[in-house]
Amino acid sequence: MTNLIEVQNIKKNYGKKEAVKGISFHVEEDEILGLLGPNGSGKTTTIGMLLGLLKPTSGQIFINNLKLEENRIQILEKINFISPYIELPKKLTVKQNLYVYSKLYKVKNIKERIEYLSEKLRIGELLNSITGELSSGQKNRVSLAKALVNEPKVLLLDEPTASLDPEVGDFVRTFLEDYKKEKKISILLASHNMNEVTRLCKSVLMMKNGEIIDQGKPQDLIAKHGRTNLEEVFLKLSRSNSEFN
Amino acid sequence: MSLTRIYGLFLRHFYLITRSFPRILDLVYWPSIQITLWGFISNFFATHTTYYNNAVGVILTCAILYDFLFRTSIGFNMLFLEEIWSRNFTNLFIAPMRIGEILTSLVVTALIRSLIGLVPAILLTSPLFGISILDLGIFLFFLFLSLYIFGITLGILVSSGLLRFGPSFENIAWSTMFLLAPFGCIYYPIETLPEIFQKIAYVLPLVYIFEEARNILINQTVNIENVYYAFMWNAFYFSLSIALFYYSFNAAKNKGTLINMGE
Numbered sequence: 001m002t003n004l005i006e007v008q009n010i011k012k013n014y015g016k017k018e019a020v021k022g023i024s025f026h027v028e029e030d031e032i033l034g035l036l037g038p039n040g041s042g043k044t045t046t047i048g049m050l051l052g053l054l055k056p057t058s059g060q061i062f063i064n065n066l067k068l069e070e071n072r073i074q075i076l077e078k079i080n081f082i083s084p085y086i087e088l089p090k091k092l093t094v095k096q097n098l099y100v101y102s103k104l105y106k107v108k109n110i111k112e113r114i115e116y117l118s119e120k121l122r123i124g125e126l127l128n129s130i131t132g133e134l135s136s137g138q139k140n141r142v143s144l145a146k147a148l149v150n151e152p153k154v155l156l157l158d159e160p161t162a163s164l165d166p167e168v169g170d171f172v173r174t175f176l177e178d179y180k181k182e183k184k185i186s187i188l189l190a191s192h193n194m195n196e197v198t199r200l201c202k203s204v205l206m207m208k209n210g211e212i213i214d215q216g217k218p219q220d221l222i223a224k225h226g227r228t229n230l231e232e233v234f235l236k237l238s239r240s241n242s243e244f245n
Numbered sequence: 246m247s248l249t250r251i252y253g254l255f256l257r258h259f260y261l262i263t264r265s266f267p268r269i270l271d272l273v274y275w276p277s278i279q280i281t282l283w284g285f286i287s288n289f290f291a292t293h294t295t296y297y298n299n300a301v302g303v304i305l306t307c308a309i310l311y312d313f314l315f316r317t318s319i320g321f322n323m324l325f326l327e328e329i330w331s332r333n334f335t336n337l338f339i340a341p342m343r344i345g346e347i348l349t350s351l352v353v354t355a356l357i358r359s360l361i362g363l364v365p366a367i368l369l370t371s372p373l374f375g376i377s378i379l380d381l382g383i384f385l386f387f388l389f390l391s392l393y394i395f396g397i398t399l400g401i402l403v404s405s406g407l408l409r410f411g412p413s414f415e416n417i418a419w420s421t422m423f424l425l426a427p428f429g430c431i432y433y434p435i436e437t438l439p440e441i442f443q444k445i446a447y448v449l450p451l452v453y454i455f456e457e458a459r460n461i462l463i464n465q466t467v468n469i470e471n472v473y474y475a476f477m478w479n480a481f482y483f484s485l486s487i488a489l490f491y492y493s494f495n496a497a498k499n500k501g502t503l504i505n506m507g508e
């Protein structure tokens with residue numbers, strides 16, 4: 001298996017504060033890796049570094065075997081991201097937004113790509129709607145369409161189903177599972193929804209205070225910590241001050 | 246540089262402008278009001294002072310030139326702020342766009358925004374006040390170009406501040422032009438300024454541009470030196486602004502300002 005994401009001992013300091021303290025991990029092709037941790041554990045900082053929005057204080061990141069520091073543009077062409085904290089321009093229609101981002105990512109067959117994503121994500125009827133007037137569920141699917149417009153090999157998801165009702169949440173999870181299987185992409189999923197993580201992720205990283213404090217397959221972690229589900233493992237690890245490895 | 250990506254970002258703002266009639270109205274409304282007001286002031290001064298006797302359109306022409314500078318600078322800042330307000334900033338900076346592509350696209354879009362406002366205002370001046378800015382002849386192009394470069398330069402400087410310090414820098418975006426206006430000698434000769442202010446004014450391209458506009462209209466002569474100095478200072482400040490933008494981008498990557506920037 002090829003590692004599409006390879007993170008080697010990255011650190012990020014903000015002045016004297018150590019936000020990420022030398023973490024290493026990799027994500028294989030056709031794998032979803034869960035990134036868990038309480039607020040302020042360093043998840044967003046880690047994702048920011050993978051997206052090239054933040055410069056690591058030290059360490060190296062390779063995406064698709066290319067060093068991020070030296071190949072930022074080339075890597076960004078094959079990576080994408082969604083988060084409930086960022087939005088598409090609200091005044092543009094869905095179609096206009098998808099068209100604009102297709103241009104920014106230099107998508108070749110824009111019409112076909114938008115049609116494909118519209119069908120897969122059930123947003124065909126929304127194409128001429130104003131993006132800012134959509135419901136959260138609709139906005140979420142449109143953001144996902146934008147994130148897939150460039151056929152990314154690596155997808156970074158920050159709380160992709162936050163604030164969605166169970167039906168839409170399930171639709172998005174099923175879609176991600178199918179899409180990953182079909183396109184053999186790597187997904188890094190940061191989520192506080194433990195059922196989602198258990199369902200989607202082959203393995204998880206548990207972060208706390210900028211460090212990876214445990215990692216493994218969800219079922220292995222549950223067994224290792226003598227708990228019945230991943231949420232209990234999360235609570236145990238996030239409330240404890242001791243080492244777990 | 247990719248023209249496709251530059252065009253893509255241009256489209257994002259083009260769609261925004263053309264989708265909204267109030268936005269177009271807003272672009273046209275303020276320059277027209279401004280020019281009309283200065284048109285009447287201009288007429289008044291022309292009939293009550295000897296300085297403007299030979300060129301009734303001096304104040305109005307300078308008002309149009311200043312408005313173009315103001316619109317270009319504010320227009321550039323607005324385009325940048327628009328990404329922050331719409332929480333689209335992160336999407337833009339994770340797209341595979343080079344800084345040069347982002348700047349080029351915004352520079353072109355800012356010009357179009359300014360022209361949407363300015364052209365109707367210029368067209369108003371002839372029937373209302375019997376004045377044509379075209380009296381400046383071929384040098385009008387150089388003066389406009391010089392103002393455009395300086396307007397963009399100010400826009401890039403303010404955007405650098407937004408990148409580095411985040412949305413809290415927004416208030417500075419609105420005040421830059423007002424801070425520089427007294428030193429620009431837009432409506433009066435440089436001799437009007439106190440000596441210490443004159444020294445500041447001489448290191449800005451504005452004074453050369455407006456002095457030259459008055460020189461052409463009042464004395465009917467061309468001082469090519471003014472045009473040359475305006476471009477020289479423009480080249481200096483423009484290069485400085487680009488360097489500062491790259492510096493701010495790198496600083497923002499170190500500081501983390503690029504993540505989740507929004508209001």
